[in-house]
Amino acid sequence: MAAAVPAARWVRAAAALLLGCCGAALASGIQDQAEQFFRSGHTNNWAVLVCTSRFWFNYRHVANTLSVYRSVKRLGIPDSHIVLMLADDMACNPRNPKPATVFSHKNMELNVYGDDVEVDYRSYEVTVENFLRVLTGRIPPSTPRSKRLLSDDRSNILIYMTGHGGNGFLKFQDSEEITNVELADAFEQMWQKRRYNELLFIIDTCQGASMYERFYSPNIMALASSQVGEDSLSHQPDLGIGVHLMDRYTFYVLEFLEEIHPASQTNMNDLFQVCPKSLCVSTPGHRTDLFQRDPQNVLITDFFGSVRKVEITTETISLDRDLAGFESK
Amino acid sequence: QFQLAVPVAVVFAPGSVPGDLPRPLPFRDVQEMEISVNLRPSITSRYETVYRRTTAQEEAALDVATAREADAALHPLQDASLGSMTMYVVPETSSLLPQGISVYVGKHRSALVRAGGGLAALRTRLQQLTQVMSFTASSISAALSDRVPNGQLGPDARRHLKSSLGYEITFSLLNPDPKSHAVDWDIEDAVNRYVQPILDKLSLVANFSVDSQILYYAVLGVTPRFDKESSSFLLSAHSLPHVINPVEARLGSSAASLYPVLNFLLYVPERSHSPLYIQDKDGAPVSTNAFHSPRWGGIMVYNIEAPASPQVSLPLHVDVDMVRVMEVFLAQLRLLFGLSREELPPEFLLESPGNEGLADWELDRLLWAHTVENIATVSTTLTSLAQLLDKIGNIVIKDDVASEVYQAVASAQSAMAELATGHLHLAFQASKEAVTSSERAFFDPSLLHLLYFPDDQKFAIYIPLFLPMAVPILLSLAKIVREARQRKKEPTKMD
Numbered sequence: 076m077a078a079a080v081p082a083a084r085w086v087r088a089a090a091a092l093l094l095g096c097c098g099a100a101l102a103s104g105i106q107d108q109a110e111q112f113f114r115s116g117h118t119n120n121w122a123v124l125v126c127t128s129r130f131w132f133n134y135r136h137v138a139n140t141l142s143v144y145r146s147v148k149r150l151g152i153p154d155s156h157i158v159l160m161l162a163d164d165m166a167c168n169p170r171n172p173k174p175a176t177v178f179s180h181k182n183m184e185l186n187v188y189g190d191d192v193e194v195d196y197r198s199y200e201v202t203v204e205n206f207l208r209v210l211t212g213r214i215p216p217s218t219p220r221s222k223r224l225l226s227d228d229r230s231n232i233l234i235y236m237t238g239h240g241g242n243g244f245l246k247f248q249d250s251e252e253i254t255n256v257e258l259a260d261a262f263e264q265m266w267q268k269r270r271y272n273e274l275l276f277i278i279d280t281c282q283g284a285s286m287y288e289r290f291y292s293p294n295i296m297a298l299a300s301s302q303v304g305e306d307s308l309s310h311q312p313d314l315g316i317g318v319h320l321m322d323r324y325t326f327y328v329l330e331f332l333e334e335i336h337p338a339s340q341t342n343m344n345d346l347f348q349v350c351p352k353s354l355c356v357s358t359p360g361h362r363t364d365l366f367q368r369d370p371q372n373v374l375i376t377d378f379f380g381s382v383r384k385v386e387i388t389t390e391t392i393s394l395d396r397d398l399a400g401f402e403s404k
Numbered sequence: 405q406f407q408l409a410v411p412v413a414v415v416f417a418p419g420s421v422p423g424d425l426p427r428p429l430p431f432r433d434v435q436e437m438e439i440s441v442n443l444r445p446s447i448t449s450r451y452e453t454v455y456r457r458t459t460a461q462e463e464a465a466l467d468v469a470t471a472r473e474a475d476a477a478l479h480p481l482q483d484a485s486l487g488s489m490t491m492y493v494v495p496e497t498s499s500l501l502p503q504g505i506s507v508y509v510g511k512h513r514s515a516l517v518r519a520g521g522g523l524a525a526l527r528t529r530l531q532q533l534t535q536v537m538s539f540t541a542s543s544i545s546a547a548l549s550d551r552v553p554n555g556q557l558g559p560d561a562r563r564h565l566k567s568s569l570g571y572e573i574t575f576s577l578l579n580p581d582p583k584s585h586a587v588d589w590d591i592e593d594a595v596n597r598y599v600q601p602i603l604d605k606l607s608l609v610a611n612f613s614v615d616s617q618i619l620y621y622a623v624l625g626v627t628p629r630f631d632k633e634s635s636s637f638l639l640s641a642h643s644l645p646h647v648i649n650p651v652e653a654r655l656g657s658s659a660a661s662l663y664p665v666l667n668f669l670l671y672v673p674e675r676s677h678s679p680l681y682i683q684d685k686d687g688a689p690v691s692t693n694a695f696h697s698p699r700w701g702g703i704m705v706y707n708i709e710a711p712a713s714p715q716v717s718l719p720l721h722v723d724v725d726m727v728r729v730m731e732v733f734l735a736q737l738r739l740l741f742g743l744s745r746e747e748l749p750p751e752f753l754l755e756s757p758g759n760e761g762l763a764d765w766e767l768d769r770l771l772w773a774h775t776v777e778n779i780a781t782v783s784t785t786l787t788s789l790a791q792l793l794d795k796i797g798n799i800v801i802k803d804d805v806a807s808e809v810y811q812a813v814a815s816a817q818s819a820m821a822e823l824a825t826g827h828l829h830l831a832f833q834a835s836k837e838a839v840t841s842s843e844r845a846f847f848d849p850s851l852l853h854l855l856y857f858p859d860d861q862k863f864a865i866y867i868p869l870f871l872p873m874a875v876p877i878l879l880s881l882a883k884i885v886r887e888a889r890q891r892k893k894e895p896t897k898m899d
Contacts, residue, residue: 118563118697118698118699118700119699119700148653151646151649151650151652153649153652153653154653155656204852207852208849208852211852212847213849213851213852214847214849215849220661220662223662227566227664227699228549228566229699264788267788268784268785268788268846269784337645337646337649338643338646380649381649382645382646382649383648383649383697383700384563384645384697384698385644385645385648385695385696385697386695386696386697386698386739387641387682387684387690387694388690388694388695388696388702388704388732388735388739389690389691389692390735390739390744390745391692391731391732391735392731392734392756392757392761393731393756393758394598394727394730394731394734394758395758395759396727
């Protein structure tokens with residue numbers, strides 16, 4: 076046994092060395108690829124996630140938004156850079172048989188509510204006016220920092236909206252609507268003030284493609300779950316909870332995102348292929364004509380994650396240790 | 405017409421006057437050059453140069469052993485206004501400048517140049533100096549990156565901090581292994597001694613607030629690799645971007661202020677991962693053991709010496725060497741602001757700013773870029789506000805919004821006028837006021853376009869209500885008119 080153990084250790088060491096070499100080669104290959112993709116020019120990421128429906132039977136819209144929230148946090152965007160707007164509280168709803176949870180898979184496999192959800196706009200605060208105020212920045216001075224979108228000209232913003240919609244509008248809270256013209260104008264106001272570098276707009280509603288028809292500002296890429304005239308359908312009901320848990324499009328997007336990790340090189344073309352008509356019943360659409368880069372070169376993590384560009388610090392300044400500091404002021 | 409004027413003085417020490425001067429000293433000269441940024445209002449730089457001889461005091465100041473002492477002695481004698489430059493020409497044989505060095509740039513706003521080669525060579529040196537000490541075409545176009553059409557500048561053109569009215573600096577100490585290391589850092593003293601001087605100098609540019617925190621059990625997002633040859637742990641360059649994210653969620657941003665935050669993190673690796681070194685792209689360990697991210701901040705890894713004897717009681721008490729740490733953090737702070745000392749011709753020697761952290765001419769560089777950026781921001785903001793008003797004709801502009809707009813326009817005009825006459829300080833103050841006013845006007849909560857309904861929407865709402873009601877009213881009105889007309893006709897018929 077004494078002879079076998081050192082032999083095993085030697086084999087293990089050789090294997091580790093080999094893997095290390097391969098790892099190094101692979102690492103440099105990946106790094107070259109990363110340099111190639113280093114063209115987006117953004118330095119920070121923001122996400123605005125909006126669920127516009129209230130009432131218990133619209134559970135799936137809250138679950139949609141929370142799944143995207145979960146993916147975005149997992150890939151690195153901190154809560155301080157996420158504006159989460161949920162129009163109703165499903166987790167603590169009196170009709171929820173499992174309080175403090177929001178599930179996205181039937182049989183209660185995945186609780187997307189988690190224990191560190193930070194909802195910025197809740198319940199009746201989710202209105203068209205507040206949403207437009209967040210986007211354009213015309214917020215009353217008393218608003219706290221967590222409720223603001225403090226993006227700058229080097230921010231990539233992900234905007235995800237879900238709820239009930241129609242041809243050219245999205246319903247908020249069952250009492251008001253936002254039209255595609257207003258949304259396009261809001262994005263133009265953002266562009267005028269350079270509040271974004273690139274914007275990814277995803278919408279999961281019926282006739283969702285109508286919402287991005289009117290965009291005219293540069294650097295916007297849009298995805299929708301269905302074309303004009305089609306309805307987006309929900310995925311699966313859960314008999315224990317009694318409602319439909321997720322919408323189809325977001326369900327498959329979530330499945331796709333679960334395989335993305337912060338270092339992955341998957342690009343937008345793969346996201347466009349998510350949820351073909353056979354699975355989704357509706358035809359997802361996308362719009363890239365306003366976007367300057369080729370979707371092939373756009374990484375998923377450019378919008379969903381927060382991979383920062385870093386530089387090695389090579390300079391130092393020299394400080395005189397013995398110089399007397401300032402007397403306490 | 406955007407003009408940036410720089411007052412320059414060229415002072416000749418005895419024995420350094422070139423033979424081919426166009427006019428006898430002293431004389432003035434003005435050079436105007438267009439900075440090519442491909443924008444509609446062209447930007448020209450205007451160097452108003454005064455050529456003169458040294459005064460007796462300046463000669464005495466130049467009569468010292470080293471360039472540094474000369475610089476210190478000349479400082480009280482020169483024109484110290486922001487944006488100006490003085491170039492002292494010393495004889496070729498002078499011993500002030502070391503061998504091989506033709507230009508010495510001091511801590512304040514002056515430079516020492518070795519004479520030789522006639523007026524043309526001197527003019528070239530002067531041009532090189534102005535590129536270093538005031539602004540270059542690339543620094544101005546980077547400041548205007550918002551207005552330069554996309555694609556002309558590379559994607560990394562605008563990675564310096566944007567001009568803002570204030571910045572928040574947060575120093576964080578990350579200790580993932582408090583059981584093994586009890587780390588103490590005297591951050592308050594270090595901030596007072598080393599950080600405060602540079603912030604005082606930068607107080608002209610913006611308001612700074614500093615805070616600090618210690619985070620326990622905060623780990624990096626990446627597991628470092630163990631390297632057998634150096635028996636240390638290594639973080640490769642391409643894994644660095646993923647280090648920041650897990651930590652960032654725990655850093656906490658200030659709830660109070662809306663200013664951009666700069667985070668400086670000091671990471672003390674766990675005992676099981678010590679020592680930890682950062683590798684650059686070629687695999688060599690980085691001497692500073694630190695990296696930074698544009699517009700975010702910097703991280704430095706501080707390794708603790710392993711104790712000599714293996715049986716030592718944990719936790720080890722560690723006193724952080726704040727000087728080493730602050731040297732790196734302040735260098736990163738300068739880089740984040742865009743003050744790098746990298747690209748220089750070889751015969752230039754730059755004086756290190758020492759504990760002040762920032763040379764006066766570096767402050768000038770920052771102010772030139774920020775003033776230009778502020779003025780560009782003001783004009784874009786007001787133009788877009790005007791476009792918004794054009795589109796929504798019935799938007800209501802409150803009186804205070806209107807007064808902010810007028811003030812922004814007036815301040816921007818005064819800033820441009822001051823820039824054209826070379827008063828950088830006044831220009832910068834005016835540009836800051838202009839930006840404050842224009843931002844307040846643009847982001848006023850009352851300007852939400854949602855609150856103003858276009859006329860066609862008003863018709864669309866009221867017509868379905870009033871049209872059905874109006875039909876019987878109009879019909880009965882018509883009937884009344886017809887009956888009245890018939891009554892008027894009948895009496896004539898009866899006759």
